[in-house]
Amino acid sequence: MALTGRTPLLALLGALVVGLAAPSWAGVLLVTLAVLVLAAVDAALAGAVRPLELHRAGDTSVRLGEQARVDVLVTNPGRRRVHGLLRDAWPPSAGAASQRHRLQVAAGDRARVSTLLRPTRRGDRHAYRVTVRSVGPLGLAARQRSRQLPWTLRALPPFASRRHLPAKLAQLREIEGRAAVMVRGQGTEFDSLREYVPGDDVRSIDWRATARRSEVTVRTWRPERDRRVLLVLDTGRTSAGRVGDAPRLDACMDAALLLAALAARGGDRVDLLAYDRRVRARVEGAPAPALLASLVDAMAPLEAELVETDLAGMAATVLARGGRRSLVVLLTGLEATPVEEGLLPVLGRLLHRHTVLVAAVSDPRVAELADARGDAATVYAAASAERARAERARLVELLRRRGVEVVDALPDELAPALADRYLALKAAGRL
Amino acid sequence: MTAGTPATDSASLAAGAHPADVPADAPAAVTAAPPGSGSANHLPRPPHGTLLQRARRFRAPAALAVLVLVAGLALALAANGRTGSLDPRAASPEGSKAVATLLGREGVDVRLVRTLDEAVASAAAGDTLLVAQPDLLVEEQARRMAEVPASLVLVEPGQGFLDVVAPSVLEAGQSFDSARDPACPFPTAERAGRAELPGRVYSVRPDSATAATGCYPDASAAGDAVALVRLEPASGARSTTVLGSSRPLTNAGLDEEGNAALALGLLGEHERLVWYLPSPDDVPPGARRALRDLLPDGVEFGAVQIALAVVLAALWRGRRLGPVVPEPLPVVVPAAETVEGRARLYRRAHAADRAADALRTAAAGRLASGLGLPRRAAPPDVVEAVARATGRSPAEVGALLYGPPPGDDAALVRLASDLDRLETEARRT
Numbered sequence: 001m002a003l004t005g006r007t008p009l010l011a012l013l014g015a016l017v018v019g020l021a022a023p024s025w026a027g028v029l030l031v032t033l034a035v036l037v038l039a040a041v042d043a044a045l046a047g048a049v050r051p052l053e054l055h056r057a058g059d060t061s062v063r064l065g066e067q068a069r070v071d072v073l074v075t076n077p078g079r080r081r082v083h084g085l086l087r088d089a090w091p092p093s094a095g096a097a098s099q100r101h102r103l104q105v106a107a108g109d110r111a112r113v114s115t116l117l118r119p120t121r122r123g124d125r126h127a128y129r130v131t132v133r134s135v136g137p138l139g140l141a142a143r144q145r146s147r148q149l150p151w152t153l154r155a156l157p158p159f160a161s162r163r164h165l166p167a168k169l170a171q172l173r174e175i176e177g178r179a180a181v182m183v184r185g186q187g188t189e190f191d192s193l194r195e196y197v198p199g200d201d202v203r204s205i206d207w208r209a210t211a212r213r214s215e216v217t218v219r220t221w222r223p224e225r226d227r228r229v230l231l232v233l234d235t236g237r238t239s240a241g242r243v244g245d246a247p248r249l250d251a252c253m254d255a256a257l258l259l260a261a262l263a264a265r266g267g268d269r270v271d272l273l274a275y276d277r278r279v280r281a282r283v284e285g286a287p288a289p290a291l292l293a294s295l296v297d298a299m300a301p302l303e304a305e306l307v308e309t310d311l312a313g314m315a316a317t318v319l320a321r322g323g324r325r326s327l328v329v330l331l332t333g334l335e336a337t338p339v340e341e342g343l344l345p346v347l348g349r350l351l352h353r354h355t356v357l358v359a360a361v362s363d364p365r366v367a368e369l370a371d372a373r374g375d376a377a378t379v380y381a382a383a384s385a386e387r388a389r390a391e392r393a394r395l396v397e398l399l400r401r402r403g404v405e406v407v408d409a410l411p412d413e414l415a416p417a418l419a420d421r422y423l424a425l426k427a428a429g430r431l
Numbered sequence: 432m433t434a435g436t437p438a439t440d441s442a443s444l445a446a447g448a449h450p451a452d453v454p455a456d457a458p459a460a461v462t463a464a465p466p467g468s469g470s471a472n473h474l475p476r477p478p479h480g481t482l483l484q485r486a487r488r489f490r491a492p493a494a495l496a497v498l499v500l501v502a503g504l505a506l507a508l509a510a511n512g513r514t515g516s517l518d519p520r521a522a523s524p525e526g527s528k529a530v531a532t533l534l535g536r537e538g539v540d541v542r543l544v545r546t547l548d549e550a551v552a553s554a555a556a557g558d559t560l561l562v563a564q565p566d567l568l569v570e571e572q573a574r575r576m577a578e579v580p581a582s583l584v585l586v587e588p589g590q591g592f593l594d595v596v597a598p599s600v601l602e603a604g605q606s607f608d609s610a611r612d613p614a615c616p617f618p619t620a621e622r623a624g625r626a627e628l629p630g631r632v633y634s635v636r637p638d639s640a641t642a643a644t645g646c647y648p649d650a651s652a653a654g655d656a657v658a659l660v661r662l663e664p665a666s667g668a669r670s671t672t673v674l675g676s677s678r679p680l681t682n683a684g685l686d687e688e689g690n691a692a693l694a695l696g697l698l699g700e701h702e703r704l705v706w707y708l709p710s711p712d713d714v715p716p717g718a719r720r721a722l723r724d725l726l727p728d729g730v731e732f733g734a735v736q737i738a739l740a741v742v743l744a745a746l747w748r749g750r751r752l753g754p755v756v757p758e759p760l761p762v763v764v765p766a767a768e769t770v771e772g773r774a775r776l777y778r779r780a781h782a783a784d785r786a787a788d789a790l791r792t793a794a795a796g797r798l799a800s801g802l803g804l805p806r807r808a809a810p811p812d813v814v815e816a817v818a819r820a821t822g823r824s825p826a827e828v829g830a831l832l833y834g835p836p837p838g839d840d841a842a843l844v845r846l847a848s849d850l851d852r853l854e855t856e857a858r859r860t
Contacts, residue, residue, distance in 0.1 A: 003747040011740035019733025028735050035743070091758040100752065121761070131753030146753045241766030248766060306762060333766070365767040369774070370793070376840035377778055379847045383786030384774035386793040 001043055002133055002142045010140065011035050042136030047082035047107075049132045049145040056127070058114075061154040061297070064122050068153055072113045072130060076105040084135040084142055088115045094125040094153065103132065119155035122250065124301050127151040156296045157250065161258040161415035168262050168419045175427045176266075191220045225267035227431040228326035229422075230318065230354075231256045235302055236276040236309025238333025241363075243411050248361040249304045251411035252331035255359060258415040259329065259422055260295055264288045266426060271326075272298060275314045276305050311342030315350050327355045327431050329418070334360030334408065336391055339399070347402055355430060357405040359418045362392070364410050517563040517586065517677055519543055519706050524683035530694050531706070537695065540703045547572050550707040554581035556669070558703040563677075565592040567709040569718040581705065583671045584697055586680065587631050597671050599639030603656040606632045606649045606675075610688050615646035617661050619696035623689035630676030632656035647675075672697055783843040784836035794850040795832050798857055821856040828853070 014031035022030065053075040062068035076082050086103040090096045095118040105111045119125055131146040193209050196216035209217040233239075233256060239249040260270045272295055274281035281298040309332070318328055328350065332338075350356055370385035372378045396406045405425070409417040425431055515521025519531035519541060531541050544550045547568070554560040558581040562568075565588040568576065573595040576583070583596065590602040609627050613620035620626075628647055634655050635643040641664050645657035658675040678684035679694040698704050723731070765771075777786050799808045802816045810833050817832070818825040831853060837843045 002750040003743060005744075005747055008740045008744035008747055011743050012737065015733045015736035015740060018736040019729040023728035023732040025732070028732055028739070031736060032739050085752060087752045089753050089756050091756050093758060128756045129753050133752055144750070144752070240762060241764050241768070243766045247761075303761060361766075363766045365765070366770055369767065369770060373844075373847055373851065376844055377774070379790075379840075379844050380778040380782075380786050381771065381774035382847065383789040384770050384777060387773070387789040388770045390789070390792060390796075 002144045003039060004135060004139055004142060006138070007035060007039050007140050010038070038138065039141040042138040043141035043143055044136075045080075045138075046084075046134045046136035046141070046143045047076065047080040047105075048078045049082070049134050049143050051078050052076055052082065052105075052132060054130055054147060054149050056149055056151045058151075059153065060151075061156055061300070062117070062119065064119060064155045064158040067116055067118045070115050070117060070127070070151055070153060072115070072149065073110060074103065074105055074113065074132075075110040076107060079107050081106050082132070082134045085133045086113050087129075087131040087133075088113065089128040089131065090115070090117060091125060091128065093119060093121040095120045103134075117153060119153065122155050122157055122300060123303065125153045125155060127153075154297070154300045156300045157253045157257065159254065159257045159292075159296065161254045162261075164258055164416045164419065165261055168258070168416070168423065169265055171423050172262060172266050172426075175423060193217050193219055227268045227426075228324055229259070229263045229268050229270045229431075230321075230326045230328045231260060231270065231272045232314060232318065232328060232330045233272070233274040233281075233299075233302070234276065234309050234311075234314070234330065234332035235274050235280050235304050236338070237304065237306050238309065238335050238338065240304035240306060241333065243361055243363045243365070246411070247304055248333050248411070249302065251361045251414050252359070253299050253302075255415040255418045256299075256329070256331055257292065257295060258419050261292055262419050262422060264291050268431070270295075273314075273317065274298070274302055275309070275317060276307055277310045277313065279317060309338055309342070311338055312346050315343065315346040319349060319353060325354055327357060327422075327425065329357045329359060329422075331359045334358065334362075334392060334395060334406075336395055339395055344398075344402075347399075347404065351403055355405070355425070356403075357407065357418075357421065357425075358399055359407040359409075359414060359421075361411050361414055362408050517680060518708055522682060524681065526682050527680045529682045529685050530680050530691075530698070533691070533695060534699055534704060537699050538702075539699045541706055542704065543706045543708060545708060545710040546713040547575060547707075547709070550705060551575060551579055554579050554705040554707075555703075556580035557701055558582070558705055559584060559698060559701045560705045560707060561698060562586065562588070563680075563706065563708045565589070565596075565709075567711060568592060569714060570595060571715055571718055580669055582669045582700065585671070585673050586677050587675060588673060593633075593673070597660075597662055597673060599636045599641055599643060599662065600660050600673050601634050601636055603632045603634040606630070606656065606658065611647045611650060611658070613646045613659075614648055615644050615657075615659075617644045617646050617659075619700075620646040620659060620661075620693065623693035623696055625688045626690050626693045627678050627684055627687040628658040628674075628676040629678055630658065632658055632675050633660050633673055635660060781840060783838065783840060787836050787843055787846055790847055790850060791832055794854055798832075798854060801854075801857060817853070817857055821853065823853075823856075 011032065014035060018027045018031055021027070055073040055075075056070065057073060058070035059068035070088070072086065072088055074082075074086070082103065082105045084103055086101045087099050088096070088101070089099055097116040097118070099115065101113045101115075103111065103113065117125070127150060129146045130149045131144065133142045133144040135142040193206060194217065196205060196218050200218050204218045204220075206217050206219045209219075233249070233252055235249060239252060240247055242248075243251065256272070260272075263270050269285075270291055271285070272281065272283040273279065281302055283294050283298045286294045314330075347356070366385045366388055369378075369381045370389060372382055392408070396408055399406050405421060407414070407417050407421050515523045515526040517525070517527050519527045520543070522528045534541050542553060544553060550560060550562075560579055560581040561584045562576065563586055565573070565576075565585050570591065573592050577596045585592070585596065588596070593600050593602065607629050609629050610625050611628060612625055613623065615621070626647060632649045633645075634657070635645055641662050644661040644663070645655060645659070646661065647658040649656040649658065660673040662671040662673075664670075674697065678687070679690035680698075685691050685694065776782075795810075795813055796806045798817050799813050800806050802813075802820055804812060804816055808816075810829075814825050814829045814832060817823075818828045821828070831846075831849055837846050
């Protein structure tokens with residue numbers, strides 16, 4: 001039961017009747033009773049809400065920043081028309097354009113109510129309740145009822161670094177084409193034999209094949225294919241810190257997606273592991289065409305947890321996978337304590353089996369603080385920022401000396417920088 | 432950024448996520464994020480300007496209210512000049528200071544009273560009692576007034592008062608006819624001659640027992656409407672004068688025609704004049720009536736009905752369309768929080784030495800790599816290279832880069848700017 005604005009308005013008109021015609025308690029009682037009885041009758045005559053059949057249809061996932069549509073299908077099996085409002089309640093971060101809709105369903109008919117959603121945050125958004133308010137024929141009162149009608153809309157990572165992909169793919173093709181003949185050595189594999197043309201490196205002439213055939217034959221080489229790349233997302237507290245407006249984790253995901261797209265085209269196998277103190281997400285052995293979709297789907301609900309990442313446990317998980325040598329890309333925040341206490345002790349075993357690349361998101365705010373001058377407060381801040389930078393430089397140096405590749409870049413630059421480093425490693429045959 | 436749990440340093444990041452409930456219908460956390468903000472934005476933002484829009488909607492009523500207020504104030508201020516009506520202390524045009532002063536000079540003892548009790552107590556037989564605004568008195572007070580032994584001068588009394596105090600006089604309407612002649616045998620009026628008497632006019636009941644003299648007849652109205660009635664009981668008791676106009680007593684009207692003579696004649700008849708200026712709050716308890724008693728019943732019960740309508744309106748607005756939606760909010764921790772926290776610690780501890788060390792190490796490292804030395808080159812090498820590049824003396828450069836730590840904050844700020852200058856110079860060469 002709910003009232004509409006007409007009921008108080010009617011009661012207000014009743015004030016005129018009471019004031020002019022019946023100035024007594026009896027008059028007040030009579031007028032109020034009349035208003036209430038009218039409202040009750042109106043509510044009784046309103047179309048029933050309980051027997052309404054509600055169903056959902058529409059999008060189940062949307063890339064962050066784009067718009068999705070989720071429908072509610074209302075079927076009215078009752079004998080009276082249902083006329084009024086329907087509210088499809090979503091949490092604020094689902095970004096519903098409008099949650100209230102006019103509802104008009106004749107008896108035995110059905111109607112469709114669409115809610116447009118533009119999520120403001122990555123992750124799963126759950127529909128909350130559907131509330132229907134059915135107004136009576138006089139428009140004085142309404143029946144109202146809320147019902148659970150579950151639906152989940154998954155807001156996928158935006159993959160903003162997509163725009164870098166064409167340029168990086170061109171570089172990848174260049175490496176492959178150049179390597180066909182000219183480059184030879186570690187990291188390349190035998191491809192085929194073909195006839196010698198002037199300009200070929202004489203060192204690549206295959207004398208045995210030349211002897212068997214009547215013409216001079218050379219061997220061709222191509223960069224190694226079917227290597228393995230393991231993307232490891234750190235979802236611990238260092239990834240929760242916000243750089244600019246977004247947590248570090250989002251920049252890491254963006255870089256991971258670009259690298260995955262590139263590596264899949266380069267013929268490598270890409271796996272994903274998200275870890276803080278336990279495995280939070282894992283994608284293994286996804287076929288290349290569906291790789292990005294499954295990665296994005298696995299990343300969507302991930303949120304950084306406010307716990308210290310167990311880097312030793314992470315390394316153990318990576319080692320437990322066994323299998324061939326891989327490029328392990330660790331996307332993290334690069335902080336002294338977890339790296340020194342967690343990663344360094346196990347780094348030896350990790351490097352023994354795999355190539356390790358650490359990609360870290362640096363904070364432009366630190367550089368900003370370091371350059372600021374003015375009063376004592378800003379100079380102290382600058383000193384603190386310099387110390388943080390020195391600490392970070394020391395860590396990078398430490399990791400490099402142990403044979404770890406390190407990419408330390410601002411959030412916007414991390415994805416292309418990581419892709420470049422991958423291409424360089426591939427060209428050098430170090431995968 | 433919207434609320435969350437800001438953590439002050441890295442230690443408190445381990446505290447765990449705190450989901451915060453946000454009502455979906457509440458205006459503070461609403462859903463309308465600007466389009467295109469999705470990639471960078473991760474929290475719902477409060478919409479801009481809803482408060483402003485809401486304020487804008489009430490602009491016209493607010494302007495009206497202000498206008499009414501201003502107009503009311505202006506009217507109140509304008510009306511303020513009309514106070515002191517017939518007050519013997521007031522020098523305003525409506526006041527009566529002039530006539531009171533003249534009377535005093537003539538040797539009449541003028542005494543101002545504000546309450547009926549005072550008036551009755553002080554007006555003895557042989558005095559004159561002037562009742563300035565008799566219509567302010569209720570019937571019960573008028574009856575007490577009728578028993579006062581002093582001679583009465585009533586200024587513009589209404590019928591209700593006359594019925595009690597001078598039942599033989601009837602109110603006969605208004606007259607705006609101003610100057611008129613006395614045309615009667617009352618000596619005071621005869622002496623005064625023509626007078627300016629706009630206001631009420633009276634007639635005398637024909638069957639009256641007391642001897643009544645009517646003066647200053649209204650020329651425009653036929654019949655016996657007069658502006659002044661003098662009642663003199665045959666027994667020689669107190670006389671009663673009914674004056675239809677306050678004009679002769681006011682400062683403004685005193686000098687018109689024979690007004691002054693009339694006023695002085697009427698008020699200066701006896702040695703003592705009690706000037707009774709009734710005050711509005713001097714009302715016997717039985718005659719007091721609250722505002723509610725004056726309102727018709729319809730207003731009261733109509734108000735009850737309006738209150739019920741307001742209750743119904745509250746029920747209408749209070750019923751929400753479905754429950755409030757909870758939103759688990761992410762924790763907002765700026766990544767540079769630890770850096771800023773350490774800066775505050777340095778500052779509070781005045782750790783100028785540590786801060787200077789950090790700045791010097793960073794500057795030396797940058798200078799060294801800029802001049803082609805390894806980043807961790809030995810101090811003498813750096814000093815020599817920098818001195819050569821900038822043209823400064825090695826001692827000066829050495830003191831700047833590796834000298835003693837600054838003593839206080841001011842020295843630290845100076846050191847920072849000196850280091851900056853050195854780096855700029857080194858880069859220029």
